[in-house]
Amino acid sequence: MYLTGVSLSLAAILMFFMALASSYIVRKGTGNDWQPIDLPRIMWLNTAILVASSITIEVARRKLIASGDVAAFRNWWAITTALGMLFLGGQIVAWRELAEQGLFLSTNPSSSFFYLLTAAHGAHLLFGLVALLYVALRAAQPAWRRRAIAAEATAVYWHFLDGLWVFLLLLLNFGR
Amino acid sequence: MTTHAGAVHVHEAPTGFFRKYIFSLDHKVIGKQYISLALFSAFVGMFLSLLMRLRLAWPAMKLPFFPDGILPEQYLALVTMHGTIMVFMVLTTAPQSGFGNYFLPIQIGAADMAFPVLNMLSFWTTFLSMVVLMGAFFVTGGAPLGGWTVYTPLSAIGEIAGPGQGLGMTMWVIAIALFCAASLMGAINFIATTLDLRTRGLSLMRMPLTAWSWFITAVISLLAFGVLLSGGILLLLDRTAGTSFFVPGNLVVTEKLIPHKGGSPILWQHLFWFFGHPEVYIAILPGMGLASHVLSTFSRKPIFGYRAMVFAMSAIAFLGFIVWGHHMFVSGMSPYVGMAFSVLTMSIGVPSAIKTFNWLGTLWGGDIKFTTPMLFALGFVSLFVSGGLSGLFLAQTSLDQYLHDTYFVVAHFHLIMGVAAIFGILTGTYFWFPKMFGRMMSEGLGKLHFWLSFVGVYAIFMPMHFIGLAGHPRRYADTSGAAYLQAMDPVHYFMTVAAFITVAAQFIFVANFFWSMFKGKKADINPWQATTLEWSIPSPPPHDNFAGQEPTVYRGAYEFAVPGVKDDYIEQHVPPEQVAKG
Numbered sequence: 001m002y003l004t005g006v007s008l009s010l011a012a013i014l015m016f017f018m019a020l021a022s023s024y025i026v027r028k029g030t031g032n033d034w035q036p037i038d039l040p041r042i043m044w045l046n047t048a049i050l051v052a053s054s055i056t057i058e059v060a061r062r063k064l065i066a067s068g069d070v071a072a073f074r075n076w077w078a079i080t081t082a083l084g085m086l087f088l089g090g091q092i093v094a095w096r097e098l099a100e101q102g103l104f105l106s107t108n109p110s111s112s113f114f115y116l117l118t119a120a121h122g123a124h125l126l127f128g129l130v131a132l133l134y135v136a137l138r139a140a141q142p143a144w145r146r147r148a149i150a151a152e153a154t155a156v157y158w159h160f161l162d163g164l165w166v167f168l169l170l171l172l173n174f175g176r
Numbered sequence: 177m178t179t180h181a182g183a184v185h186v187h188e189a190p191t192g193f194f195r196k197y198i199f200s201l202d203h204k205v206i207g208k209q210y211i212s213l214a215l216f217s218a219f220v221g222m223f224l225s226l227l228m229r230l231r232l233a234w235p236a237m238k239l240p241f242f243p244d245g246i247l248p249e250q251y252l253a254l255v256t257m258h259g260t261i262m263v264f265m266v267l268t269t270a271p272q273s274g275f276g277n278y279f280l281p282i283q284i285g286a287a288d289m290a291f292p293v294l295n296m297l298s299f300w301t302t303f304l305s306m307v308v309l310m311g312a313f314f315v316t317g318g319a320p321l322g323g324w325t326v327y328t329p330l331s332a333i334g335e336i337a338g339p340g341q342g343l344g345m346t347m348w349v350i351a352i353a354l355f356c357a358a359s360l361m362g363a364i365n366f367i368a369t370t371l372d373l374r375t376r377g378l379s380l381m382r383m384p385l386t387a388w389s390w391f392i393t394a395v396i397s398l399l400a401f402g403v404l405l406s407g408g409i410l411l412l413l414d415r416t417a418g419t420s421f422f423v424p425g426n427l428v429v430t431e432k433l434i435p436h437k438g439g440s441p442i443l444w445q446h447l448f449w450f451f452g453h454p455e456v457y458i459a460i461l462p463g464m465g466l467a468s469h470v471l472s473t474f475s476r477k478p479i480f481g482y483r484a485m486v487f488a489m490s491a492i493a494f495l496g497f498i499v500w501g502h503h504m505f506v507s508g509m510s511p512y513v514g515m516a517f518s519v520l521t522m523s524i525g526v527p528s529a530i531k532t533f534n535w536l537g538t539l540w541g542g543d544i545k546f547t548t549p550m551l552f553a554l555g556f557v558s559l560f561v562s563g564g565l566s567g568l569f570l571a572q573t574s575l576d577q578y579l580h581d582t583y584f585v586v587a588h589f590h591l592i593m594g595v596a597a598i599f600g601i602l603t604g605t606y607f608w609f610p611k612m613f614g615r616m617m618s619e620g621l622g623k624l625h626f627w628l629s630f631v632g633v634y635a636i637f638m639p640m641h642f643i644g645l646a647g648h649p650r651r652y653a654d655t656s657g658a659a660y661l662q663a664m665d666p667v668h669y670f671m672t673v674a675a676f677i678t679v680a681a682q683f684i685f686v687a688n689f690f691w692s693m694f695k696g697k698k699a700d701i702n703p704w705q706a707t708t709l710e711w712s713i714p715s716p717p718p719h720d721n722f723a724g725q726e727p728t729v730y731r732g733a734y735e736f737a738v739p740g741v742k743d744d745y746i747e748q749h750v751p752p753e754q755v756a757k758g
Contacts, residue, residue: 004368016402031438106418
């Protein structure tokens with residue numbers, strides 16, 4: 001049931017981001033004021049961190065579901081949480097680099113979309129971090145019945161945000 | 177999807193006032209909260225429409241709050257708020273979130289919705305959205321002027337475009353963004369409930385058509401509201417952060433050059449109508465499900481073509497996502513694109529006709545009981561057909577060039593999505609009132625309400641077709657500008673008088689509603705001799721619906737007039753060996 005709910009929310013989130021991506025393409029094609037921006041280099045490192053977090057959360061999930069190893073699960077889960085925070089921190093560094101170049105939200109449609117897409121993704125990821133922290137804290141209680149289902153639902157959501165980010169990065173890089 | 181034991185929600189009946197009535201987790205209380213919000217909103221919306229009708233019939237009339245008469249820009253604010261409140265707070269809220277919340281879990285044999293906390297959150301977010309929306313009346317400049325579609329660029333550049341386009345417009349966007357979030361939460365809950373909480377024996381193809389319509393509507397909401405939310409965020413950034421998503425360069429408004437540049441106003445129309453057209457089906461599909469349900473019950477016959485009804489609703493939902501361009505035929509789109517949208521739009525006539533003929537097939541040869549809910553369901557079919565036929569005219573690009581933005585369009589969408597959906601809501605109220613409150617509504621007052629409303633709405637909206645064909649544009653505050661429009665003034669008088677009589681008739685409904693709640697005849701468990709699960713539990717239902725005993729379902733939802741059986745119906749939960757023979 002929780003997995004159904006999370007999967008459904010992914011459909012809604014996907015529609016939201018596809019609408020923004022379509023707007024990106026339309027706005028770039030119809031206006032004559034689009035100035036491409038070079039992505040800050042740190043974003044590639046951020047992407048590597050996020051992809052790594054997807055792997056660690058999968059390891060954590062399998063430790064819990066397949067082998068029932070709660071201690072290993074909690075370790076891998078903690079690593080994932082740390083990587084997620086690192087990613088968000090890295091994104092903020094990327095924003096500051098752009099701001100230093102004089103590129104702000106309203107400077108150019110390309111920078112508007114850059115801030116909007118990264119912020120919208122970041123907001124969803126922040127929600128995922130809250131879920132990660134919640135599971136990390138509750139997982140310490142041995143009697144928690146919903147540990148497996150909560151871990152599974154969070155992992156699905158986290159993988160989705162990882163894939164979504166790769167898509168957005170490719171759009172921002174090759175669609176500039 | 178995983179274990180069944182963990183899926184059943186058991187929460188104790190709350191005792192404190194706040195937990196019981198305000199921040200309740202009980203789907204029945206939340207359903208009533210939604211219905212109350214919709215009822216209040218419907219009266220606000222009707223009041224606004226009466227002000228508009230007064231302005232159209234007697235432009236100079238002085239009114240309370242309007243010492244100089246209603247100014248043209250105030251008229252536009254009334255148009256905008258009437259449309260927004262009615263579409264979002266009434267047509268989207270009552271049939272789906274209201275009745276759906278109350279009866280979906282009961283009809284599928286569940287103790288509650290899948291996510292009760294999310295359910296409560298979704299109602300209170302909707303409530304907050306309504307508060308922010310109403311707040312737009314009271315801020316500097318008043319309510320926005322852009323119509324419920326708030327077309328860019330005039331909605332994106334602030335108060336230079338008109339008094340209500342300042343803070344009022346910003347509040348409109350925030351209210352709609354909140355509403356999107358609330359609807360998405362509701363949609364997730366409805367779909368998960370339908371998929372995961374159906375009781376033993378209730379396969380999808382045994383579900384009542386009402387449950388099917390709520391399920392399909394939730395799927396539409398899930399896919400549509402995210403798109404409107406993205407458009408709303410872009411619009412909000414254009415308004416407040418100086419971006420140029422929708423505002424083109426070199427735009428001059430009231431002799432001032434607008435600093436934005438390069439944006440695409442048409443982009444807003446695409447984002448809005450990609451949501452906006454499915455929204456029409458969000459409003460009407462629950463009414464379709466309910467009309468099917470009620471027509472079958474009071475014809476004492478199984479629904480004609482159950483499977484066809486399910487597939488037709490699914491087809492309408494699917495087609496609804498690929499026809500949005502028919503709202504934009506005059507936006508300068510390529511004629512080839514327009515032709516594609518036109519053909520797709522007219523193809524919606526096929527599933528719609530399947531539904532209509534199945535309704536007629538259900539009635540054919542039936543032992544028809546003309547109760548009040550049955551009358552409103554028949555009224556729904558009538559209005560759906562009347563409004564649907566004019567849709568075939570508007571779907572053709574060549575005719576739409578002329579009819580676009582005339583009263584013909586106003587007549588069309590009011591009949592098919594406005595009053596048809598309202599008749600669906602009233603059908604549900606009269607049909608389910610005995611279950612919700614344990615008392616019957618007065619049939620005499622109900623029938624009086626029906627006939628006055630039925631004749632009334634046709635008297636209001638039929639003449640709009642004619643003045644639309646004669647070229648009367650919509651959204652004009654008066655006809656003083658053109659002689660050919662002044663010739664149509666008598667029609668405006670007629671429609672205004674009809675509107676006042678029709679709105680007055682709604683107070684019969686309100687009186688009946690509250691009188692019956694306290695003084696009505698006691699309702700037994702199954703006053704309509706219906707077959708679905710809500711009629712197998714007490715009226716009103718207890719806190720956990722089935723008292724912890726999940727029912728088992730043995731058959732489909734429309735077993736009426738079964739040969740060789742004592743009564744003319746078999747309820748879904750009655751085991752085959754207990755069916756009385758006779």
